[in-house]
Amino acid sequence: MNSLLSIEDLRVSIRGLFPGTDRIYPVDGVSLTVASGETLGLVGESGCGKSMTSMAIMGLLPRPGGRVERGRIVFRGQDLAGEDMLKIRGRDISMIFQDPMTSLNPVYTVGEQIVEAIRAHEPGASRGETRARVVSMLGKVGIPSPEKRFDAYPHLLSGGMRQRVMIAMALILHPGLLIADEPTTALDVTIQAQILYLMADLRREMGMSVLLITHNMGLVAENADRVAVMYAGRIVEQAPTSELFRAPSHPYTRGLLDSIPRMTDQGALDPDGRLNAIPGMVPPLYALPGGCKFAPRCQSRTERCDSEEPKLFGLANGHSVRCWLFADGGDRRV
Amino acid sequence: MIAYVVRRLLGMVPSLLLASVIVFSFIHMIPGDPAQMMLGDLATPEQVAALRESMGLDRPVYVQYALWLGGVVRGDLGNSIFFHQPVSEVILDRAETSLFLAVMSIVLVIAIGIPVGVISAVRHNSGLDQCVSAASMFFASIPTFWLGLNFMALFSVALGWFPTSGFPSVLKSGDWSNLRYLVLPAVTLAAPNSALIVRLTRAGMLDIANADYVRTARAKGLSDFTVNVRHVFRNSLIAVVSALGFTFVALVAGTVVTETVFSLPGVGRLVVESLLRRDYPTIQGIILVVAFLYMFINLLVDLSFALLDPRIRYS
Numbered sequence: 001m002n003s004l005l006s007i008e009d010l011r012v013s014i015r016g017l018f019p020g021t022d023r024i025y026p027v028d029g030v031s032l033t034v035a036s037g038e039t040l041g042l043v044g045e046s047g048c049g050k051s052m053t054s055m056a057i058m059g060l061l062p063r064p065g066g067r068v069e070r071g072r073i074v075f076r077g078q079d080l081a082g083e084d085m086l087k088i089r090g091r092d093i094s095m096i097f098q099d100p101m102t103s104l105n106p107v108y109t110v111g112e113q114i115v116e117a118i119r120a121h122e123p124g125a126s127r128g129e130t131r132a133r134v135v136s137m138l139g140k141v142g143i144p145s146p147e148k149r150f151d152a153y154p155h156l157l158s159g160g161m162r163q164r165v166m167i168a169m170a171l172i173l174h175p176g177l178l179i180a181d182e183p184t185t186a187l188d189v190t191i192q193a194q195i196l197y198l199m200a201d202l203r204r205e206m207g208m209s210v211l212l213i214t215h216n217m218g219l220v221a222e223n224a225d226r227v228a229v230m231y232a233g234r235i236v237e238q239a240p241t242s243e244l245f246r247a248p249s250h251p252y253t254r255g256l257l258d259s260i261p262r263m264t265d266q267g268a269l270d271p272d273g274r275l276n277a278i279p280g281m282v283p284p285l286y287a288l289p290g291g292c293k294f295a296p297r298c299q300s301r302t303e304r305c306d307s308e309e310p311k312l313f314g315l316a317n318g319h320s321v322r323c324w325l326f327a328d329g330g331d332r333r334v
Numbered sequence: 335m336i337a338y339v340v341r342r343l344l345g346m347v348p349s350l351l352l353a354s355v356i357v358f359s360f361i362h363m364i365p366g367d368p369a370q371m372m373l374g375d376l377a378t379p380e381q382v383a384a385l386r387e388s389m390g391l392d393r394p395v396y397v398q399y400a401l402w403l404g405g406v407v408r409g410d411l412g413n414s415i416f417f418h419q420p421v422s423e424v425i426l427d428r429a430e431t432s433l434f435l436a437v438m439s440i441v442l443v444i445a446i447g448i449p450v451g452v453i454s455a456v457r458h459n460s461g462l463d464q465c466v467s468a469a470s471m472f473f474a475s476i477p478t479f480w481l482g483l484n485f486m487a488l489f490s491v492a493l494g495w496f497p498t499s500g501f502p503s504v505l506k507s508g509d510w511s512n513l514r515y516l517v518l519p520a521v522t523l524a525a526p527n528s529a530l531i532v533r534l535t536r537a538g539m540l541d542i543a544n545a546d547y548v549r550t551a552r553a554k555g556l557s558d559f560t561v562n563v564r565h566v567f568r569n570s571l572i573a574v575v576s577a578l579g580f581t582f583v584a585l586v587a588g589t590v591v592t593e594t595v596f597s598l599p600g601v602g603r604l605v606v607e608s609l610l611r612r613d614y615p616t617i618q619g620i621i622l623v624v625a626f627l628y629m630f631i632n633l634l635v636d637l638s639f640a641l642l643d644p645r646i647r648y649s
Contacts, residue, residue: 060552064459090555097553102546105565106645116564117554153644169554 004209005057005093005177006033008072012049012056015065016286024285025069026052028233031312034177039203039210041224041241043217043256045282049233050213054179057211058095059085076176091121094170098182100162104154110165111135111150117172137168142198160191167198174206181213196223217256221245226318229253232283232293235312239319249321251298252278292324300325335640338648339633346629353625354406354618358399361614367391368415368612389415402618411622412615416608421619425601431501431593432601435516435523436585442524443531443581448574450528451535456562458540466532474529482522482595489518499597519596523589527581534577538570545569571642579635587624 012027027049034040042050055061057073059080073080075093089095097103105113114134118125131150138146141164154162163183170178180199184192200223203210212224220227220241227244229237229252237250248254255278280297283289289296295305304324313326369385370377386392390401405412411421454466473481490498501515542548543566551565590602601620608616639646 058553060549086555086557088555089553095553097546097550099546103550105547105551105569107568107643116551116556116560120555120557120560155645166550169550 002036003033004036004038004076005211006074007031007053007057008074010053010056010071010073011069012052012061013067013069014052014062022286026233026285027056030071030230030233030235032228032235032238034209034211036176036209037203037207038226039212039224041220041227042211042213042230043215043220043227044230045215047282047285048230050230051181052233053230054095054181054211054213057179058089058093060089087121090117090170090175091173092175093177093179094173094175095179095181096163096166096170096183099186100159100166101186103166104162106154109151109153110157110162111138111152114138114165114169114172117169121173134168134172137172138165140202141165141168141171142194143168159187160194163187163191163195164198167195167202171202171206171208175208177209177211178203179211179213182215183212184219185214185216199223217260229256232288233285234293234322236294236322237320238312240317243317243319247319249315249319249326250294250323251300251325252294255297292322335648339637342633342636346626349629350622350625354403354622355399357618357621358402359395361617362395362398364609364612366612368614371612372415402615406622411619414608414613414616416611416613416616421615424604424616425619425623428599428601428604430503430505431516431599432586432589434501434504434513435519435589435593435598435600436582438513438516438520439523439527439585440578440582442520443527444578446524447528447531448535451532451574452539452562452567454532455536455539455543455566456558458536463536466536470529470532472529473525474533476526477591478522478526479591479595481525482519482592485518485522486596499595501596501598515596516598519589519592519598522592522595523585527585530581531574531577535570535574538573539566542566542569572639575638575642576635579631583624583628583631586627587620 008031010027010030011025013023013025016022016024026047030049030053032040032042042053044050052061052066055066056068057075057080061067068081075083075088080088104110108116111131111134114137115130118130118133135146135150138149143149143161143164149157149161154165157165167183178199183199184195187195196219199210202208212220214220224241226240227238228235229244229250231252237244237248237253239247239249244253245257248257255276258276259278261275278297279299283293283296289306291307291309292298292301292305293309295301298305302324308324310322310324310327312320312322314320315326367382367386369382369389369391373381373385383392390398402412409422411425413419414421414424417424450466454463457463486498489495496518497515499515502509502512504510504512539562548561548565551561556564587601587605589600590606592598593600593603601624605617605620607613608620637648640648
């Protein structure tokens with residue numbers, strides 16, 4: 001498989017909240033790859049390290065205090081640690097964010113803000129040509145009368161329109177990889193679908209890869225080719241999307257899927273199915289348990305889970321799971 | 335926009351009226367009598383009474399107010415009891431010093447406060463930032479008379495770079511080099527006010543630095559410099575500009591101590607001296623003019639917000 005991005009054993013630390021507290025590790029030993037043209041869904045609860053992983057890729061860890069402790073991030077065969085990230089950000093790897101209402105600078109027109117991205121990477125670009133490119137991109141992301149919207153300030157646009165502007169800004173230089181961090185979470189449900197269709201269309205058209213970060217399993221099911229599930233800074237399960245939904249293996253993944261309300265065929269809430277929430281809470285990063293990080297909430301835990309952290313065990317069909325249940329490559333689920 | 339300005343200007347009228355009523359009644363509550371002050375202790379009660387009558391001070395306060403207000407409406411602030419000339423001329427005379435001083439100080443405040451604040455924010459928590467914070471606290475805390483006297487001792491007396499005191503009029507002599515008289519007072523006034531702007535700029539920038547759109551700007555591949563100037567600083571300007579507006583008015587009218595230290599013929603000293611002389615018309619005139627200036631600068635600050643933030647529109 002021709003991988004565009006590969007992360008190898010990434011460990012990220014940030015400074016503790018208060019002076020004198022230890023550094024915490026929001027990302028610890030994450031390895032994943034994104035192939036050319038592929039969409040990888042990175043799923044997990046808030047605080048599981050998925051956004052921190054994306055910030056590490058962008059070289060935008062919080063400063064001061066955030067740093068990569070271990071591991072490599074390789075993009076198009078180059079270790080990003082040795083690259084000038086100013087040249088890569090926005091040109092080769094772009095990002096869109098959760099909240100389009102606050103992600104655009106209120107004091108510049110949306111056109112100016114997209115032009116800025118071009119100017120940062122092509123200082124010689126002429127004014128007229130740049131404007132034409134931006135207007136055409138605004139049209140491409142489905143903004144009506146783009147010529148007029150170029151001069152609009154963000155507060156005059158709706159949330160959906162602003163997210164389209166963010167997408168136009170991210171894609172204006174045809175990046176190889178788009179990191180979409182909860183791109184639809186802040187939008188109305190009807191707008192969510194529009195934005196997702198748009199992203200899928202543009203991905204096909206431009207042949208780029210997408211790292212889709214979300215906590216929404218439904219979103220992943222429809223949009224990702226493969227899925228990686230994160231918990232407490234680690235990837236606990238990774239598989240092609242259909243495989244993951246056919247045979248969710250890690251107790252955490254199963255818990256996540258069980259906690260989605262089920263519908264009957266008639267579209268009503270299933271009267272027999274109880275909504276099974278995962279018991280307990282995500283442990284804080286400064287007080288992680290010693291063995292498997294999910295053990296305290298796990299219904300299948302054994303003594304071994306408390307003392308020893310499992311590694312990722314490979315299963316068939318490109319499926320891997322970080323759980324002792326699969327230590328021999330087999331499924332010993334009870 | 336024009337309609338808005340007109341409405342704001344009209345809205346100043348009741349405020350000014352209220353200010354004048356308050357000032358007028360407070361002044362007349364102060365014990366002491368201008369006629370007595372002018373004639374001295376040896377005057378007979380008859381002489382004092384005669385002068386009071388000729389000055390109109392024997393009439394009820396509300397009549398005096400009505401007469402004064404009638405003059406103000408026609409652009410006449412009355413005559414100064416002490417200077418025996420129109421109050422407007424007295425104020426204009428002193429306004430030159432105050433305005434030159436205020437402009438020189440505010441230029442220094444902007445030139446020092448904003449860049450230092452920006453650097454302090456960009457390098458926040460560094461050694462440099464801590465030095466700047468310490469210096470800001472120092473200059474914000476020391477009294478201006480102490481700073482002024484030390485500047486005078488160092489730069490005027492010991493080094494002889496600047497004159498010690500006074501301010502010969504630039505407008506009357508046409509000699510712009512007279513502005514050198516105002517350099518030390520301007521620096522003295524700029525010190526605590528710059529310190530304030532440094533802190534405000536720093537705090538504003540650190541606040542904005544965590545905004546989502548700053549993250550977006552970085553994700554575009556913009557350099558730190560561009561991000562800090564175009565995105566962080568630009569958005570923190572609103573708080574800084576409104577503080578600069580208030581500072582400017584305070585520099586015009588509220589610099590009694592510095593004016594006294596450097597013996598400058600400014601408006602601040604005129605207020606205090608007129609109070610001591612019970613020069614009612616002069617005090618009332620100054621307060622009215624300063625109140626108007628305050629409201630006017632406030633209006634300018636509000637209008638500048640529309641330039642700084644496109645979300646703000648006046649109609």
